[in-house]
Amino acid sequence: xxxxxxxxxxxxxxxxxxxxxxxxxxxxxxxxxxxxxxxxxxxxxxxxxxxxxxxxxxxxxxxxxxxxxxxxxxxxxxxxxxxxxxxxxxxxxxxxxxxxxxxxxxxxxxxxxxxxxxxxxxxxxxxxxxxxxxxxxxxxxxxxxxxxxxxxxxxxxxxxxxxxxxxxxxxxxxxxxxxxxxxxxxxxxxxxxxxxxxxxxxxxxxxxxxxxxxxxxxxxxxxxxxxxxxxxxxxxxxxxxxxxxxxxxxxxxxxxxxxxxxxxxxxxxxxxxxxxxxxxxxxxxxxxxxxxxxxxxxxxxxxxxxxxxxxxxxxxxxxxxxxxxxxxxxxxxxxxxxxxxxxxxxxxxxxxxxxxxxxxxxxxxxxxxxxxxxxxxxxxxxxxxxxxxxxxxxxxxxxxxxxxxxxxxxxxxxxxxxxxxxxxxxxx
Amino acid sequence: xxxxxxxxxxxxxxxxxxxxxxxxxxxxxxxxxxxxxxxxxxxxxxxxxxxxxxxxxxxxxxxxxxxxxxxxxxxxxxxxxxxxxxxxxxxxxxxxxxxxxxxxxxxxxxxxxxxxxxxxxxxxxxxxxxxxxxxxxxxxxxxxxxxxxxxxxxxxxxxxxxxxxxxxxxxxxxxxxxxxxxxxxxxxxxxxxxxxxxxxxxxxxxxxxxxxxxxxxxxxxxxxxxxxxxxxxxxxxxxxxxxxxxxxxxxxxxxxxxxxxxxxxxxxxxxxxxxxxxxxxxxxxxxxxxxxxxxxxxxxxxxxxxxxxxxxxxxxxxxxxxxxxxxxxxxxxxxxxxxxxxxxxxxxxxxxxxxxxxxxxxxxxxxxxxxxxxxxxxxxxxxxxxxxxxxxxxxxxxxxxxxxxxxxxxxxxxxxxxxxxxxxxxxx
Numbered sequence: 001x002x003x004x005x006x007x008x009x010x011x012x013x014x015x016x017x018x019x020x021x022x023x024x025x026x027x028x029x030x031x032x033x034x035x036x037x038x039x040x041x042x043x044x045x046x047x048x049x050x051x052x053x054x055x056x057x058x059x060x061x062x063x064x065x066x067x068x069x070x071x072x073x074x075x076x077x078x079x080x081x082x083x084x085x086x087x088x089x090x091x092x093x094x095x096x097x098x099x100x101x102x103x104x105x106x107x108x109x110x111x112x113x114x115x116x117x118x119x120x121x122x123x124x125x126x127x128x129x130x131x132x133x134x135x136x137x138x139x140x141x142x143x144x145x146x147x148x149x150x151x152x153x154x155x156x157x158x159x160x161x162x163x164x165x166x167x168x169x170x171x172x173x174x175x176x177x178x179x180x181x182x183x184x185x186x187x188x189x190x191x192x193x194x195x196x197x198x199x200x201x202x203x204x205x206x207x208x209x210x211x212x213x214x215x216x217x218x219x220x221x222x223x224x225x226x227x228x229x230x231x232x233x234x235x236x237x238x239x240x241x242x243x244x245x246x247x248x249x250x251x252x253x254x255x256x257x258x259x260x261x262x263x264x265x266x267x268x269x270x271x272x273x274x275x276x277x278x279x280x281x282x283x284x285x286x287x288x289x290x291x292x293x294x295x296x297x298x299x300x301x302x303x304x305x306x307x308x309x310x311x312x313x314x315x316x317x318x319x320x321x322x323x324x325x326x327x328x329x330x331x332x333x334x335x336x337x338x339x340x341x342x343x344x345x346x347x348x349x350x351x352x353x354x355x356x357x358x359x360x361x362x363x364x365x366x367x368x369x370x371x372x373x374x375x376x377x378x379x380x381x382x383x384x385x386x387x388x389x390x391x392x393x394x395x396x397x398x399x400x401x402x403x404x405x406x407x408x409x410x411x412x413x414x415x416x417x418x419x420x421x422x423x424x425x426x427x428x
Numbered sequence: 429x430x431x432x433x434x435x436x437x438x439x440x441x442x443x444x445x446x447x448x449x450x451x452x453x454x455x456x457x458x459x460x461x462x463x464x465x466x467x468x469x470x471x472x473x474x475x476x477x478x479x480x481x482x483x484x485x486x487x488x489x490x491x492x493x494x495x496x497x498x499x500x501x502x503x504x505x506x507x508x509x510x511x512x513x514x515x516x517x518x519x520x521x522x523x524x525x526x527x528x529x530x531x532x533x534x535x536x537x538x539x540x541x542x543x544x545x546x547x548x549x550x551x552x553x554x555x556x557x558x559x560x561x562x563x564x565x566x567x568x569x570x571x572x573x574x575x576x577x578x579x580x581x582x583x584x585x586x587x588x589x590x591x592x593x594x595x596x597x598x599x600x601x602x603x604x605x606x607x608x609x610x611x612x613x614x615x616x617x618x619x620x621x622x623x624x625x626x627x628x629x630x631x632x633x634x635x636x637x638x639x640x641x642x643x644x645x646x647x648x649x650x651x652x653x654x655x656x657x658x659x660x661x662x663x664x665x666x667x668x669x670x671x672x673x674x675x676x677x678x679x680x681x682x683x684x685x686x687x688x689x690x691x692x693x694x695x696x697x698x699x700x701x702x703x704x705x706x707x708x709x710x711x712x713x714x715x716x717x718x719x720x721x722x723x724x725x726x727x728x729x730x731x732x733x734x735x736x737x738x739x740x741x742x743x744x745x746x747x748x749x750x751x752x753x754x755x756x757x758x759x760x761x762x763x764x765x766x767x768x769x770x771x772x773x774x775x776x777x778x779x780x781x782x783x784x785x786x787x788x789x790x791x792x793x794x795x796x797x798x799x800x801x802x803x804x805x806x807x808x809x810x811x812x813x814x815x816x817x818x819x820x821x822x823x824x825x826x827x828x829x830x831x832x833x834x835x836x837x838x839x840x841x842x843x844x845x846x847x848x849x850x851x852x853x854x855x856x
Contacts, residue, residue, distance in 0.1 A: 071827060074820035075527065077813045091831040093824050094589045097527060099503065115816070120593070161522045165548070168597035363791040385505045388543070392502030396521050399499060403519040 007126050007281040011200075012042040013176035013240050015136065015272035016049045017222070018081070024222060025267055030055055032262055033269050034062040037085070041066045042276065043125070045085040046134040046176035046240075051114070056083055073134075076101075076115015082134045082177075084121050092122040096162045099389040100151040102138055104382070111138050111148075118159050118177075120166060128248065128281060131170035133163060135177040137187070140237075150315020152180065153308050154393045156187030160194040161396075171248045172281055173197065175241040178215075178272060183236055190308050193301050197241040200252040200277040209257030212236060215273040219260040222271035240277040246288045254278040302404050309397045316390045323383035326376045333372030340365050435554050435709040436681075440470040441604035441668050443564065443700035444477045445650070446509070452650060453695055458483055460690055461697050462490040465513070469494045470704065471553070473513040474562040474604035474668075479542070484511055501562075504529075504543015510562045510605075512549050520550040524590045527817035528579040530566055532810070539566050539576075546587050546605075548594060556676065556709060559598035561591060563605040565615070568665075578743020580608065581736050582821045584615030588622040589824075599676045600709055601625065603669040606643075606700060611664055618736050621729050625669040628680040628705040637685030640664060643701045647688040650699035668705040674715050682706040723836065730832050737825045744818045751811035754804045761800030768793050 016033060017023045037045055037059075045067060050056050056072045063070070067085035073095050074080065080095065096118050102111040118135035137155045138148050146152075156179075167173045175197060181187045183199065191197065201213040210217055217223065217234030228234060244250040257273040344362060444461060445451045465473055465487075473495060478484050484500045491498070495513035501523050502508065508523070524546050530539040546563035565583045566576050574580075584607075595601045603625060609615045611627065619625065629641040638645055645651065645662030656662060672678040685701040772790060 074816045077809050094593050166593040381505050388502045
C-alpha cells in the first residue's frame with residue numbers, strides 16, 4: 001500500500017445514537033454496526049454518540065481483529081461520545097473541548113452533559129502522516145428559532161482553529177462527524193473556507209446513497225414523523241471532509257450513504273445514515289501554487305468571519321440579557337427574604353404581641369427565597385462564563401479579520417503565514 | 429531586523445497578581461508595569477493574572493505606542509488572566525482550556541474560577557512565523573501534601589500536547605508563564621522532554637537576577653513571611669522557554685529577573701519576579717539532524733510519561749473515592765428525609781393523634797436533607813466530569829507510551845512522525 005504510487009483510504013462515519021435505555025434497539029444496532037465494520041474493514045472508522053464506555057469496549061473487542069487500534073475520547077460528565085477505530089496504529093491523540101455547548105438546565109436536550117468536543121488522532125498511512133478528526137456539534141432543535149446558533153457558530157470557529165493549527169505537519173487531513181449544520185450554513189462555510197477542507201459528497205467522482213446526500217432522512221423509522229417538516233425529505237448534516245498538503249493531493253473516488261435501512265435487518269443502524277468515502281492520496285506532480293486565486297478566497301473569508309462575528313454578537317446580547325434577568329430575579333428573591341424577615345421581626349420586637357405570620361408559610365416562603373437566591377447565583381456564574389467565551393471568540397474573530405484584511409491589502413506581496421499554509425492557498 | 433542574518437527578540441513575562449481589591453497596591457503596580465514596558469519596549473510581553481478587563485484595557489491604552497498589538501484571552505467565569513502585548517502584528521490566536529483546574533468549592537484557592545488555559549498567538553517576526561504561548565497552571569498550595577498534583581500533571585500533559593501539535597508550522601516557538609512547577613518537577617520534565625522546549629535560564633549565555641533564577645522569593649515584601657518554609661529562599665516556577673525548527677536555531681544571549689524590588693519604587697511589580705530573555709534566531713548552517721541521540725530521548729520520554737500515568741492514576745483513585753463519598757452522603761440524606769417523613773406520617777395516619785414532631789424542627793430537618801441531596805448531586809456530577817478527564821488523559825498517555833515504545837523498538841528505521849518533527853529530534 002505504501003509502495004504504490006497512490007494510497008487508498010476508506011473512511012466510515014456514523015452517529016450511532018447510542019443512548020443506553022433511551023435510544024431504540026441500542027444493543028441490536030451495535031451488533032449490526034460491529035458486523036458491518038467487521039465485514040467492510042474500513043481503514044478508519046469515526047463514530048459519534050458512543051456514549052457508553054461498555055458499548056465502546058464491546059465494539060473494541062469485536063473489531064480487534066480488523067481494527068486493532070482505537071480510542072474513545074472522554075470529556076464532560078457523560079463523555080464526548082467520540083470514538084475512532086483504525087487499521088493503522090494511532091500514534092497520538094488530542095482532544096479539544098468546545099467552550100460553549102448549550103445550557104445545563106436544558107436537560108431534555110442533554111447536549112451540555114455530553115461535553116461536545118473534537119478528537120484528533122495522528123496515524124501513519126503507509127509513509128504518510130494523517131491527522132484524523134472526529135467531532136459532533138450541538139444539535140439544532142428548531143431551524144426557525146435556533147437559540148443555540150451562536151453556540152454552534154463558536155463551535156465551528158473553534159473547530160476550524162483546531163484543525164488549522166494542528167494539521168500543519170499532516171500530509172492528509174480527514175474530518176468526519178455529525179456537524180449538525182447544513183452545507184450552506186454559516187458554520188459549514190466558516191469551517192470549509194478557513195481550513196480548505198473539501199466535502200467528499202461534492203467532490204466524489206461517484207455517489208451512491210440518499211437523494212442530495214442526505215444523512216438524516218424522513219424515511220428512517222427512528223425519525224419522528226413530521227419532525228422534518230411536511231415538505232422536507234431530509235437534511236445533510238453528517239460529513240466526511242478531507243484535504244491534502246502542498247505535496248499530497250487527495251481525491252474522492254466514491255462516496256456512499258446508507259438509505260434508511262440495513263440489508264437483512266428489521267431496522268437501520270441508527271437514526272442518522274452512515275457515510276463512507278473512498279479517498280485516494282497522490283503525490284502532486286508540481287507542488288501546489290501558493291498564491292493563485294487566494295486573494296478571492298481571502299475576501300470571501302473576511303465576509304464569512306464578519307457574518308460569524310455578527311452571530312456571536314447576537315449571542316452576546318442574549319447572554320447579557322439572561323445574566324441580567326438572573327441578577328434581577330436574585331435581587332427580588334433577596335428583597336422578598338428581607339421583607340419577610342422584617343414582617344416577622346416587627347411583632348417579635350413589639351414584645352409579647354401575637355405572631356401574625358403562620359409558621360408554615362414563614363418557612364416555606366423563606367425556603368423559596370433561598371432557593372431563588374441559590375439558583376440565580378448559579379445561573380449568574382454560568383452566564384458569566386458563557387459571556388467570557390462569546391467575548392473571547394468575538395475578540396479572536398475581530399483580530400482574524402484584521403489580519404486577513406491586511407493580507408488582502410498587501411496581496412500578493414505578503415505570504416500567507418505559516419499556520420495558514422495550505423489552508424488559504426488553493427488545493428490545486 | 430528581518431534583513432540581517434540573525435533576528436533578535438526580547439521577551440518579557442510576569443505574573444501580575446492583579447486581583448482587584450485583594451492584591452496589594454494593584455493600581456500602583458499596574459502603573460509601574462506600564463512604565464517599565466513603555467521604557468523597555470520588549471518585542472513580546474506575556475502577562476499572567478491580569479484578571480480585570482479594565483486593567484488590561486488601561487495597559488493597552490498606555491502601551492498603544494510601543495505595543496500596538498495585543499490580546500486578552502478570555503475563559504472561565506473570571507477569565508484566564510492571560511494577556512499578550514506585541515510590537516509585531518498578531519495574525520491569529522487560539523485558546524486551549526485545561527480540562528482540570530481544581531475544585532469550585534475550594535473558593536479560598538480560587539483557581540477553578542480562573543479558567544486556567546494556554547493562549548497562543550501567531551506572530552510574524554521579520555519573515556519568520558513565531559508561535560507564542562502564554563500560560564498559568566494551577567497553584568501549588570502545599571509542596572508536601574499537594575492534592576492538586578494530578579490536576580497539574582494533566583495540565584502539563586495538555587500543555588505539551590497543545591504546543592507540540594500547534595507548532596509544526598512555526599520557525600520559532602516561545603512559551604512564557606507561571607507554570608507553578610519547579611524545574612525538576614514531573615510536569616516540567618514532561619513539558620520540556622516532549623516538546624523539545626529549552627529553558628532560557630539554563631541556556632542563557634549571561635544571567636542577571638535572583639540566585640538560582642528564583643522567581644518567587646522570600647525577600648519579596650508581598651510574600652507572606654514563613655510561607656516559603658524556614659530554609660527556602662525562594663523557588664523557580666516562572667519560565668521563558670523557546671525552541672527553533674529544523675531550519676532555524678534559537679539562542680538565548682541574556683536572561684534576567686527582577687530581584688524583589690523595583691528601582692525608585694517603594695514595592696516590587698508583583699509577588700512574582702519578572703523575567704526577560706533576549707533571544708537570537710539564526711538560520712541553521714546545516715539542517716538539524718533527524719536521528720542522532722533521539723533514541724535516548726525517546727526512552728527518557730517513556731519513563732516520564734509512565735511516571736505521569738502513575739500520578740494520574742493516583743488522581744483517579746482520589747476522584748473515585750470522592751465521588752463515592754458524595755454518593756454515600758447523598759444516600760444518607762435521602763434516607764434521613766424518608767425517615768423523617770415516615771415519623772411525621774405515622775401520627776397523621778393514626779387520625780387525630782397529636783403531632784409529636786415540632787413543626788420548626790421538621791422544616792429545618794427537611795431543609796437540611798434537601799440541601800444535602802442537592803449538594804451531593806452537584807458534587808457527584810462534578811467528580812464524574814473530573815474522572816472522565818483523568819481517564820481521558822490516562823488513555824492518551826497509555827497510547828503515547830505504546831507509540832513511543834514502538835518507535836524505540838523500530839529505531840532507527842522508523843522516522844519520527846510528522847507531528848513530532850523537531851520535537852523529539854535534538855535541537856542541534
